[in-house]
Amino acid sequence: MLTSEGTMYPLLGRLRRDGLVQSVWKESPTGPPRRYYQLTAEGQRTLSAFRDEWTTFRAAVDTILETGGAP
Amino acid sequence: VTAPHADELIAEYLARLETALAPIPSARRQELLDDVRAHIAEARSALSDETDADLLNILDRLGDPADMAADEIGRQEPSRPAQPPQRNSRGLEIAAIVLLLLFWPIGVVLLWISDAWTTRDKLIGTLVPPFGYLGTFVLGPLLLWGTISTTCETLSDGLGHVFSSTCPSAGSQAAINIGLAVVVIFYLLGPILSAVYLGVRLRRRPRRPTSTDRADPTPPANESASPMAGARL
Numbered sequence: 001m002l003t004s005e006g007t008m009y010p011l012l013g014r015l016r017r018d019g020l021v022q023s024v025w026k027e028s029p030t031g032p033p034r035r036y037y038q039l040t041a042e043g044q045r046t047l048s049a050f051r052d053e054w055t056t057f058r059a060a061v062d063t064i065l066e067t068g069g070a071p
Numbered sequence: 072v073t074a075p076h077a078d079e080l081i082a083e084y085l086a087r088l089e090t091a092l093a094p095i096p097s098a099r100r101q102e103l104l105d106d107v108r109a110h111i112a113e114a115r116s117a118l119s120d121e122t123d124a125d126l127l128n129i130l131d132r133l134g135d136p137a138d139m140a141a142d143e144i145g146r147q148e149p150s151r152p153a154q155p156p157q158r159n160s161r162g163l164e165i166a167a168i169v170l171l172l173l174f175w176p177i178g179v180v181l182l183w184i185s186d187a188w189t190t191r192d193k194l195i196g197t198l199v200p201p202f203g204y205l206g207t208f209v210l211g212p213l214l215l216w217g218t219i220s221t222t223c224e225t226l227s228d229g230l231g232h233v234f235s236s237t238c239p240s241a242g243s244q245a246a247i248n249i250g251l252a253v254v255v256i257f258y259l260l261g262p263i264l265s266a267v268y269l270g271v272r273l274r275r276r277p278r279r280p281t282s283t284d285r286a287d288p289t290p291p292a293n294e295s296a297s298p299m300a301g302a303r304l
Contacts, residue, residue: 004134009106010143013099031116032109 012037020046074121081111084130091140103143107133164188164273168266171196175203182269192272199268200261207258 015021020043028034039047074080085104092100114129115121133139164187170178182188182196200206226234 004132004138005110006107006133006136006139007142009103009110010139012106013102013143028113028116032112034113035106035109 015043019043072120074123074126076123077115077121077126080123080126080130084111084133084136088136088139091136092143094144095140099143103139107139161187161273164269167196168269168273171203171269172262172266173204175205178203187273188269189272192269196265196269199265200258203262207262210258 012021012023016023016037019040021037022040023035023037025033025035085107088107089100089104092103095103110133111129114132115126118125163181164185167178167181167185170181172178179197182193188196202210228234
């Protein structure tokens with residue numbers, strides 16, 4: 001699990017190295033410049049593949065918990 | 072209003088992070104430090120009146136620098152050290168594709184030496200067309216000459232009565248022309264098409280599994296696509 005906000009940056013860095021996201025620095029109207037992240041085309045594909053996989057996975061867990069948890 | 076000890080607190084946190092990140096390549100280390108600096112600055116900009124306690128809360132939520140470093144170091148791509156030899160063998164593949172176009176015999180040898188392509192890819196690279204452009208310039212003219220030289224002779228009595236003719240009928244002449252066009256196109260475009268095909272197949276698998284990859288039970292690509300990795304998010 002993510003235990004702290006800081007561990008988000010290694011994760012984002014890895015997504016960037018894998019070519020799943022790209023980032024740009026932009027001026028912020030209220031404070032210091034911000035780094036904005038955007039999914040790449042490959043990131044979009046990976047996300048939609050993951051969505052499918054996740055749906056299956058969630059359904060499987062739901063099934064197990066409902067049937068397994070009922071007396 | 073700035074917190075009284077803001078600069079010290081932040082500098083101390085960043086110093087601890089920098090120490091923890093020591094094993095990481097310096098470019099990546101700087102990047103992470105920049106991210107964290109920006110994170111802190113962003114959090115501070117939301118406060119109109121900050122105290123030392125606010126700042127300590129911001130740093131607390133960021134977490135222990137050691138955790139962040141462990142996260143980064145634990146996920147260093149294991150294939151990094153294996154990259155230089157890989158780049159060399161990529162040279163072999165490029166040479167193979169180029170030589171298939173320029174000097175087919177050596178190109179074919181390189182094609183089959185490389186392990187970047189499947190056998191099917193290699194067969195396509197070898198046979199589309201056979202002998203590549205060598206084939207185009209040697210076999211092509213032979214084929215053309217063979218077809219054209221089958222000129223026809225017609226014996227007739229001069230009054231329109233044909234005794235015998237070796238001329239092909241209009242239909243079969245058309246078939247020959249189409250066949251000829253196919254052969255010409257195959258020999259002219261074939262080498263380029265198969266070179267493009269091999270290049271595409273090469274790009275599809277940018278990273279061949281190396282021994283270090285195989286030793287790693289959770290390759291990064293699979294990890295990000297597996298439901299369990301998603302559960303972390």
